[in-house]
Amino acid sequence: SEDGYRAWLRYENVEDDELLYEYKELVRAVVLRGNSETTRAIEVELKQAITGLLDMEVPFHNNIQVNGTLVIGTPETSEEIAGLDFANKLETVGDEGYVIENAGIDGYETIVIAANSNIGLLYGVFDLMRQLQTYEDISDISIHSAPKVEYRMVNHWDNLSRLVERGYAGLSIWDWGTLPEYKDPRYTDYARLNASIGINATAVNNVNADPRMLTDQFLEKLVVLADMFRPYGIQVFISINYQAPISVGGLDTADPLDPEVRKWWADKADQIYEMIPDFGGFLVKADSEGQPGPFAYDRNHAEGANVLAEAVESHGGVVIWRAFVYSPEQEDRFREAYDEFVPLDGDFKDNVILQVKNGPIDFQPREPFSPLFGAMEETNTMLELQITQEYFGFSYHLAYQGTLFEEALDADTYAKGEGSTVGDVISGEVFDYKHTGMAGVLNIGNYRNWTGHPFVQSNWYAYGRLAWDYTLSADEIADEWMKMTFTNNEQFIDPIGDVMMESREAGVNYRSPLGLTHLYAQGHHYGPAPWTSDLPRSDWTAVYYHKADEEGIGFDRTETGSNAIEQYHEPLESKFRNIETTPEDYLLWFHHVDWDYEMDSGRTLWEELVHNYYKGVEQVRRMQDQWNSIEGLIDQQRFERVKALLEIQEKDAVRWRDSCVLYFQTFSERPIPDQFEKPEHD
Numbered sequence: 001s002e003d004g005y006r007a008w009l010r011y012e013n014v015e016d017d018e019l020l021y022e023y024k025e026l027v028r029a030v031v032l033r034g035n036s037e038t039t040r041a042i043e044v045e046l047k048q049a050i051t052g053l054l055d056m057e058v059p060f061h062n063n064i065q066v067n068g069t070l071v072i073g074t075p076e077t078s079e080e081i082a083g084l085d086f087a088n089k090l091e092t093v094g095d096e097g098y099v100i101e102n103a104g105i106d107g108y109e110t111i112v113i114a115a116n117s118n119i120g121l122l123y124g125v126f127d128l129m130r131q132l133q134t135y136e137d138i139s140d141i142s143i144h145s146a147p148k149v150e151y152r153m154v155n156h157w158d159n160l161s162r163l164v165e166r167g168y169a170g171l172s173i174w175d176w177g178t179l180p181e182y183k184d185p186r187y188t189d190y191a192r193l194n195a196s197i198g199i200n201a202t203a204v205n206n207v208n209a210d211p212r213m214l215t216d217q218f219l220e221k222l223v224v225l226a227d228m229f230r231p232y233g234i235q236v237f238i239s240i241n242y243q244a245p246i247s248v249g250g251l252d253t254a255d256p257l258d259p260e261v262r263k264w265w266a267d268k269a270d271q272i273y274e275m276i277p278d279f280g281g282f283l284v285k286a287d288s289e290g291q292p293g294p295f296a297y298d299r300n301h302a303e304g305a306n307v308l309a310e311a312v313e314s315h316g317g318v319v320i321w322r323a324f325v326y327s328p329e330q331e332d333r334f335r336e337a338y339d340e341f342v343p344l345d346g347d348f349k350d351n352v353i354l355q356v357k358n359g360p361i362d363f364q365p366r367e368p369f370s371p372l373f374g375a376m377e378e379t380n381t382m383l384e385l386q387i388t389q390e391y392f393g394f395s396y397h398l399a400y401q402g403t404l405f406e407e408a409l410d411a412d413t414y415a416k417g418e419g420s421t422v423g424d425v426i427s428g429e430v431f432d433y434k435h436t437g438m439a440g441v442l443n444i445g446n447y448r449n450w451t452g453h454p455f456v457q458s459n460w461y462a463y464g465r466l467a468w469d470y471t472l473s474a475d476e477i478a479d480e481w482m483k484m485t486f487t488n489n490e491q492f493i494d495p496i497g498d499v500m501m502e503s504r505e506a507g508v509n510y511r512s513p514l515g516l517t518h519l520y521a522q523g524h525h526y527g528p529a530p531w532t533s534d535l536p537r538s539d540w541t542a543v544y545y546h547k548a549d550e551e552g553i554g555f556d557r558t559e560t561g562s563n564a565i566e567q568y569h570e571p572l573e574s575k576f577r578n579i580e581t582t583p584e585d586y587l588l589w590f591h592h593v594d595w596d597y598e599m600d601s602g603r604t605l606w607e608e609l610v611h612n613y614y615k616g617v618e619q620v621r622r623m624q625d626q627w628n629s630i631e632g633l634i635d636q637q638r639f640e641r642v643k644a645l646l647e648i649q650e651k652d653a654v655r656w657r658d659s660c661v662l663y664f665q666t667f668s669e670r671p672i673p674d675q676f677e678k679p680e681h682d
């Protein structure tokens with residue numbers, strides 16, 4: 001039965017006879033050069049993939065003996081490849097990229113996968129297998145590919161207790177209790193899935209970090225994970241707790257400028273690198289949501305980060321410092337990260353990377369991009385996205401995030417005039433960054449299918465593909481993912497592609513259309529509670545974000561309000577200041593708008609809001625119809641599961657709609673337009 005464990009590496013038998021024949025002719029044998037853990041991983045992967053896809057055992061030869069040989073190697077390990085005229089093109093693909101080309105070698109027709117490193121070869125092999133999985137013609141193949149950012153990370157918010165913060169698929173897959181003795185094969189499958197989409201780094205524990213991660217006990221366990229991930233090109237990182245010099249080290253301060261604290265971190269880093277020579281570095285959440293940090297000692301973020309950066313510097317490590325900060329004293333949470341970090345631009349060491357969430361608040365269904373992107377000319381800045389659906393219906397709702405990721409990456413910051421997108425910034429095209437990267441909060445768990453909802457896997461997949469190449473489109477990624485995960489049958493791909501591409505917008509519409517944000521019940525972030533007003537921190541309440549009153553609704557961020565708009569470069573600043581030129585998707589992010597304000601559609605703001613909430617529910621119903629139309633085209637198990645989850649989603653969407661519409665109506669005091677069914681209430 002299909003339990004989803006294999007995710008997009010299912011390697012099901014090619015169902016098209018002609019293609020199957022063609023593939024069998026083109027991949028009759030393999031010559032794999034090199035002898036390393038990674039080349040052994042390649043061999044295992046290829047055998048498994050080809051057995052599955054082509055239903056044959058592919059022979060591995062010591063030299064080319066037949067047409068249709070797949071030749072895999074680097075110029076160092078393979079004379080065949082060193083002698084090819086495209087070997088010089090390898091310079092352009094760097095350490096991790098690869099080239100796949102047809103080539104005649106010694107009179108034989110071959111497909112060559114060439115790279116400068118064995119990891120590059122592994123990525124090339126996964127790419128070629130993806131071509132087969134998605135039924136591409138490989139008879140005349142020419143692929144040159146290299147990652148556009150250096151660190152392509154996943155972040156786990158996994159606690160050492162195995163409870164996962166904002167994780168909806170069971171317990172942490174890291175079974176700390178049985179490590180280091182038991183090397184669960186699942187860790188290898190995890191590495192395979194990540195490597196297949198180009199992920200090369202993982203931070204294994206929650207950013208709300210348990211200091212014990214730095215103790216010998218846990219470091220010994222970490223060594224096993226690092227050893228298991230290494231063949232797949234994945235470096236390990238850990239999240240650290242800023243008070244660790246006290247709680248683990250027994251010092252009486254964690255002041256970053258204290259010489260003993262400095263030494264403690266340096267010694268700790270030396271110890272870790274002794275155990276894990278290719279350790280990636282530290283991920284830090286400091287002075288944010290109650291986490292300790294340098295502020296307690298009157299030191300700023302740069303001073304806080306630099307002591308850690310110094311400790312890992314000689315080992316080639318980096319410190320990833322998160323910019324997710326806000327405090328109840330600020331009038332506008334939106335402003336905070338920019339206000340705290342921009343004055344420090346230039347003060348961070350070269351091996352510090354600032355990790356910034358895509359939006360200024362917190363992974364909402366739709367946010368404008370964080371103005372920190374494009375503002376930090378001298379500070380390496382990377383992007384943090386959320387794969388887990390904290391604000392998107394957990395693992396109960398179908399909400400493909402590829403479109404959200406794409407929107408975030410394509411947003412133009414205008415940092416250096418038109419065409420300075422967030423993607424260009426984080427890949428170091430706009431400013432000359434020493435290190436570049438992307439992080440995705442990946443809260444898979446020990447459920448068989450990793451993610452709970454089968455479609456949450458698509459977020460993981462899309463994240464990895466975009467981390468490799470941020471110019472790919474969400475649409476083509478969805479297409480690949482469906483083919484690899486479900487079927488190549490167009491009767492499935494067409495309607496379900498529509499479902500995926502519409503799903504994020506549906507989620508925006510039934511939760512928080514037109515630039516509303518954070519209307520969640522506090523704590524779990526699942527259901528609606530736009531009325532929440534009485535909490536210990538005002539910036540956790542919903543009323544703080546929507547500011548509805550008799551006049552209208554929305555957060556004024558112009559000069560009559562918090563003026564956060566000033567953080568954007570021109571011409572965006574002027575565009576957002578003017579209500580008429582503010583895109584309607586972001587309207588209530590930037591303006592407090594009259595209920596009777598006329599929208600592009602000719603409807604009033606109130607009518608438009610109601611319209612969008614109703615539309616969101618209709619979109620979910622259409623998703624249900626489309627899903628029902630593909631029954632029989634895939635296994636019944638996953639069909640039924642998604643069908644049931646869509647029923648939950650429909651109920652939840654109605655609840656969101658009715659809660660929000662009825663609550664906002666208490667301010668607008670305007671009727672729900674006639675064309676809509678009226679919500680039922682007491």
Ligand code: GCU
Nearest residue numbers: 165166207208285324362390
């Ligand atoms: C959100 C989330 C927290 C998380 C935080 C973070 O606020 O709800 O659980 O710790 O983001 O990114 O640090």
